[in-house]
Amino acid sequence: MKIVTLGPEGTFSHEMATLIGADEIVLVPTIGKVFAEVVKTGTTGLVPLENSEAGGVTSTLDCLMQYPVTITLESYLPIHHCLAGTSEQITRIYAHPQSHEQCSRIIEDLNVPVIHTESNAASAIAQKSDPGSAAIISERLASRHQIPLIRSNIENNACNITRFVQISPGNSSQGLQATGEKKMDQGLEKCSLIIDPDENRAGLLYDLLTPFKREGVNLTRIESRPSKRSMGTYVFFLDIQCEGNWKTSVTELQQIAPIKHLGCYGRWQKQMENS
Amino acid sequence: MKIVTLGPEGTFSHEMATLIGADEIVLVPTIGKVFAEVVKTGTTGLVPLENSEAGGVTSTLDCLMQYPVTITLESYLPIHHCLAGTSEQITRIYAHPQSHEQCSRIIEDLNVPVIHTESNAASAIAQKSDPGSAAIISERLASRHQIPLIRSNIENNACNITRFVQISPGNSSQGLQATGEKKMDQGLEKCSLIIDPDENRAGLLYDLLTPFKREGVNLTRIESRPSKRSMGTYVFFLDIQCEGNWKTSVTELQQIAPIKHLGCYGRWQKQMENS
Numbered sequence: 001m002k003i004v005t006l007g008p009e010g011t012f013s014h015e016m017a018t019l020i021g022a023d024e025i026v027l028v029p030t031i032g033k034v035f036a037e038v039v040k041t042g043t044t045g046l047v048p049l050e051n052s053e054a055g056g057v058t059s060t061l062d063c064l065m066q067y068p069v070t071i072t073l074e075s076y077l078p079i080h081h082c083l084a085g086t087s088e089q090i091t092r093i094y095a096h097p098q099s100h101e102q103c104s105r106i107i108e109d110l111n112v113p114v115i116h117t118e119s120n121a122a123s124a125i126a127q128k129s130d131p132g133s134a135a136i137i138s139e140r141l142a143s144r145h146q147i148p149l150i151r152s153n154i155e156n157n158a159c160n161i162t163r164f165v166q167i168s169p170g171n172s173s174q175g176l177q178a179t180g181e182k183k184m185d186q187g188l189e190k191c192s193l194i195i196d197p198d199e200n201r202a203g204l205l206y207d208l209l210t211p212f213k214r215e216g217v218n219l220t221r222i223e224s225r226p227s228k229r230s231m232g233t234y235v236f237f238l239d240i241q242c243e244g245n246w247k248t249s250v251t252e253l254q255q256i257a258p259i260k261h262l263g264c265y266g267r268w269q270k271q272m273e274n275s
Numbered sequence: 276m277k278i279v280t281l282g283p284e285g286t287f288s289h290e291m292a293t294l295i296g297a298d299e300i301v302l303v304p305t306i307g308k309v310f311a312e313v314v315k316t317g318t319t320g321l322v323p324l325e326n327s328e329a330g331g332v333t334s335t336l337d338c339l340m341q342y343p344v345t346i347t348l349e350s351y352l353p354i355h356h357c358l359a360g361t362s363e364q365i366t367r368i369y370a371h372p373q374s375h376e377q378c379s380r381i382i383e384d385l386n387v388p389v390i391h392t393e394s395n396a397a398s399a400i401a402q403k404s405d406p407g408s409a410a411i412i413s414e415r416l417a418s419r420h421q422i423p424l425i426r427s428n429i430e431n432n433a434c435n436i437t438r439f440v441q442i443s444p445g446n447s448s449q450g451l452q453a454t455g456e457k458k459m460d461q462g463l464e465k466c467s468l469i470i471d472p473d474e475n476r477a478g479l480l481y482d483l484l485t486p487f488k489r490e491g492v493n494l495t496r497i498e499s500r501p502s503k504r505s506m507g508t509y510v511f512f513l514d515i516q517c518e519g520n521w522k523t524s525v526t527e528l529q530q531i532a533p534i535k536h537l538g539c540y541g542r543w544q545k546q547m548e549n550s
Contacts, residue, residue, distance in 0.1 A: 029388075032379070032383065050501075051501070052501050052503070052505065052506040052507075053501060053503055054333070054501070055333060055499075055500050055501050058329070058330060058376065059376075076506070097372055097391065101333065101334075104307070108307065113304075113393075114393065115392075115393070116372065116391040116392065116393060117391065118388075118389065118390070118391060156503070157503055159505055159506070161506045163506065200495075201493070202487075202488075202491050202492060202493040202494070203487070203488045203491070204494075205484060205494060205497060206481065206484040206485070206487070206488040209480060209481040209484065210481070212477075212478070212481070213477075213478045213481040216477050216478070217477060218476070218477040219477070219479075219480060220475075220507060221499070221507065221509070222480060222497075222499055222509075223498075223499050224330075224496070224497055224498050224499070225330050226325075226326070226327050226328060226329070226330050228327070228328055228431070228432055230327065230434055231327040231351065231434070231436045231438065232327075232495060232496065234496070234497075
């Protein structure tokens with residue numbers, strides 16, 4: 001399988017694409033470009049959706065709103081960072097903003113300026129041309145760029161995990177019925193939805209959740225994002241478990257507010273068995 | 276009034292602090308340091324909480340979880356960005372990640388590499404020493420650093436607004452009664468809460484919202500953040516309107532899940548009247 005994901009070589013997205021068994025990996029510089037490529041060429045894409053420490057990846061969430069794509073698989077990658085460099089007196093740190101957030105404690109202790117980069121790979125490259133600096137990168141990247149480790153596993157939380165989703169071109173809004181009926185026995189676990197209520201009133205969110213409560217459907221995640229229409233109006237990203245009468249709930253919800261159905265999907269297991 | 280906020284000079288936080296009438300402004304390099312300074316010295320702080328395009332400011336949300344502070348005021352600042360530089364052939368763009376997100380459309384059109392910086396002021400400084408580049412900054416910063424404007428109002432959305440909150444040291448958890456009774460007539464409009472359910476079950480969020488639905492209390496915002504305990508567990512930031520029986524709802528909610536009460540506060544009006 002050919003997968004387009006976030007490069008350059010050595011990103012966690014690249015690592016995840018390798019693990020899930022891509023035969024050919026196309027690396028592009030931004031998450032927006034992953035979505036654009038998926039829609040344009042029909043290739044499968046892989047993007048980070050949320051991290052257990054840093055939260056939702058906003059560019060992925062915004063692209064899920066914007067592009068006609070379907071989520072076809074989720075996968076989880078344990079994330080470990082290290083501090084790498086050659087100097088005993090670190091003058092500055094190169095870090096991607098997400099890596100910064102995941103390692104904020106050690107960065108606060110070091111108390112030197114942090115320069116944000118576009119990717120972990122870019123942090124490694126910046127470190128190489130700045131001998132007084134250190135980079136927050138994976139051990140894999142440190143080894144690839146031959147940068148000595150100063151300290152390993154510097155993430156705030158030892159259980160630091162990123163959740164990725166695999167995306168395919170095409171809206172699945174019209175496919176709820178089909179997906180629901182045909183694939184229920186093929187290991188589908190979750191369904192992702194975007195609700196765009198286009199109104200703001202007391203009890204709105206409660207009403208949106210009522211169909212799930214009534215059918216006892218478990219909501220595994222809810223995240224709000226600005227609607228980008230005006231301040232104080234939001235859209236909601238919901239992940240639900242495909243159990244019991246979940247389809248009834250979704251059908252009822254559709255009568256309350258416009259939804260974008262992002263698809264039903266299973267979880268890639270191998271990584272979890274090995275780790 | 277003395278206010279500590281995010282520097283360096285020329286940030287939107289600095290502008291907001293000036294507008295709300297600070298006599299003395301202390302500028303620190305990160306949002307975390309604003310909170311630390313507020314708690315350590317007892318000074319009032321000012322931090323950005325959310326933007327209408329880019330969403331919640333995660334460092335502020337995480338610090339609100341972590342530090343014993345109370346929100347005492349909210350204020351809104353219309354945000355306009357410009358593209359500033361000297362070259363006709365732009366080779367790269369310096370931008371703060373939030374400014375990048377707010378101006379993503381023009382950046383995509385320009386199709387040149389983006390270098391992320393720690394603040395808008397840092398983008399201006401970086402541009403000055405890199406003649407082929409452009410910076411995404413406010414007109415105020417461009418003028419301060421004498422960088423020619425290439426294009427004004429480049430934000431994706433003309434109604435681009437950032438919501439700031441003023442913070443004071445001290446938990447307000449114990450002060451719900453006092454705040455609610457004493458100050459209801461003094462223009463308090465909103466109350467902010469963090470709910471940390473420490474469990475994950477079908478219908479949980481619905482149950483958390485039930486007290487508000489029952490009393491007809493308007494929820495103006497809900498945002499989830501990782502609990503940082505494990506993947507898939509979240510805390511919820513809620514803003515409610517201080518109307519009707521909102522105190523009954525909060526008291527009921529306290530019986531369902533642990534909450535951190537961030538305080539009740541009014542809205543700074545002058546800016547909105549002038550704009």
